[in-house]
Amino acid sequence: MNKIKIFSPATVSNVACGFDILGFPIESLGDEMTISKSKNIGVRITKVEGYPVPIDSQKNVATVSAEKLIQDLKPNCGFDIEIKKNIIPGSGIGSSGSNAAGSVFGINKLLGDPLTTKQLIKYAMIGEGISSLSEHPDNVAPALLGGLIMVKSVEEENIISLPIPNDLFCFVINPKIEVKTSYSREILPSKIELSSMTKQVANFGALVHALHTSNYDLLRLSLVDNVIEKHRKKLIPSFDKVKNKCIELGALGCSISGSGPSIFAITKGKDDAIKIDIEVKKIYKETNIDFSTYVSKISSDGIKIIDSI
């Protein structure tokens, strides 16, 4: 294989109480990346279409991830990367994660899969790290693996595919204003109340239990974030209005995706997600901010190969 074209999905991360540890892919949105072997050693961005990202290989998350992978795998060739960027940078739905994951996935495939997909996560995280103040794996892991992924740490045994009840869907709205991940981290307090921790731990434990037992009532009680959302929602126009509408229309939970400004809701069944889509669009039209929305099954698919030669 000399050339591979992949679809690398956008991802919802910081899923409610799962701050920095839980994420899942959005089926219907992602970047296309074409990666080709080259006689020229090293990794380069040779083309960017769609939304702009850095061409400089020191600054592009795809090349930064890839460089680290290549340092370890020492292939006898280089790689050219083309990106068709459909995910807006700074939108809170894993724009950088998509490319950081896509490049290492593609290169690993071109080299005959020397590493497992789980092993690729730590490389993807290194790229992801340059776009925020800290390296966090809750976008790259679900992009690579698909499904609802909990990452306790980057070692393989700490990357956990949680069960997904049959009927889980998500709605996502991406207001087209940029919130820098680094800024969105800065506004968080460095310390929190011990009692807030206990609540977050309990909610996350209950969420994991609810997923294992397909307990939708418990999902509704546990898809809650008492720690992060209250700080970051100030950066998102009409957040409370959108959230209240989602809950009113039956969402199991609603919170900020990644570091915002995207907002996600999780629903039981597609119908609720579609109803939410219709009503939240009405709310956002009043803001005069451009936006896109997505309705997607919470699926077990991660990066998909579109073509290879």
Place this chain on the structure above:
Amino acid sequence: MNKIKIFSPATVSNVACGFDILGFPIESLGDEMTISKSKNIGVRITKVEGYPVPIDSQKNVATVSAEKLIQDLKPNCGFDIEIKKNIIPGSGIGSSGSNAAGSVFGINKLLGDPLTTKQLIKYAMIGEGISSLSEHPDNVAPALLGGLIMVKSVEEENIISLPIPNDLFCFVINPKIEVKTSYSREILPSKIELSSMTKQVANFGALVHALHTSNYDLLRLSLVDNVIEKHRKKLIPSFDKVKNKCIELGALGCSISGSGPSIFAITKGKDDAIKIDIEVKKIYKETNIDFSTYVSKISSDGIKIIDSI
């Protein structure tokens, strides 16, 4: 039924990353309580054998719990409570929780079970509250329900029986020095690092997943407390020595039970628990502190009825 005699178990709480939310009963240790209907309205402690607890019904956790229950149920009789106290107060293994749970369990039985066992938890917690700075349900809930119980809050739908892999045992050592729950709460910081919260959340989520999947390797990785143990271990002689020995001998995890000074270890199989028992006894004999140890299956039994007439 006019009189009931019950065994109300000691409980391990604050199970590693499950601070204030996770506990389980110790099969082989508990208080015996005999509760009788009386023509005299109200609740009284009529006898205490074994370790001392207050006779004053305003100060005894059993009567405080019971008073609240009686306020709501309005029975046309009163109750006399005898306690044979085998659990040392202030030992970190649910001494007060045992009695707070036992009294409401017994009275509810004598009244023909007007409430479910889950509904009794909030009453038991009220009694438990007078022995510490805050009401916390992770002793009374497992004492009442049996099993490995996670309490997100006291509402029924937030009380969760977690699955227990077949082969889980615990070892507990109770050094016979008193650590007041209230003091042990005071030495905790009121605020913690956000990154510490994320670790605790991830560990607890992984623990719940590991229990559902009988994944002993993941149990070992997740039965960890990075937040509380480091503060409270100072109150417990030879804590590090005991913990290191437990881990060396194969324990899946080891931490402080409740607010200490008791220490628990969780093992795969009884053999490891017995080995730990032998070696930890040697360590504690060197301290010249009196102590007891217990080896117990992590069982699904809570309070047991010994006799009733």
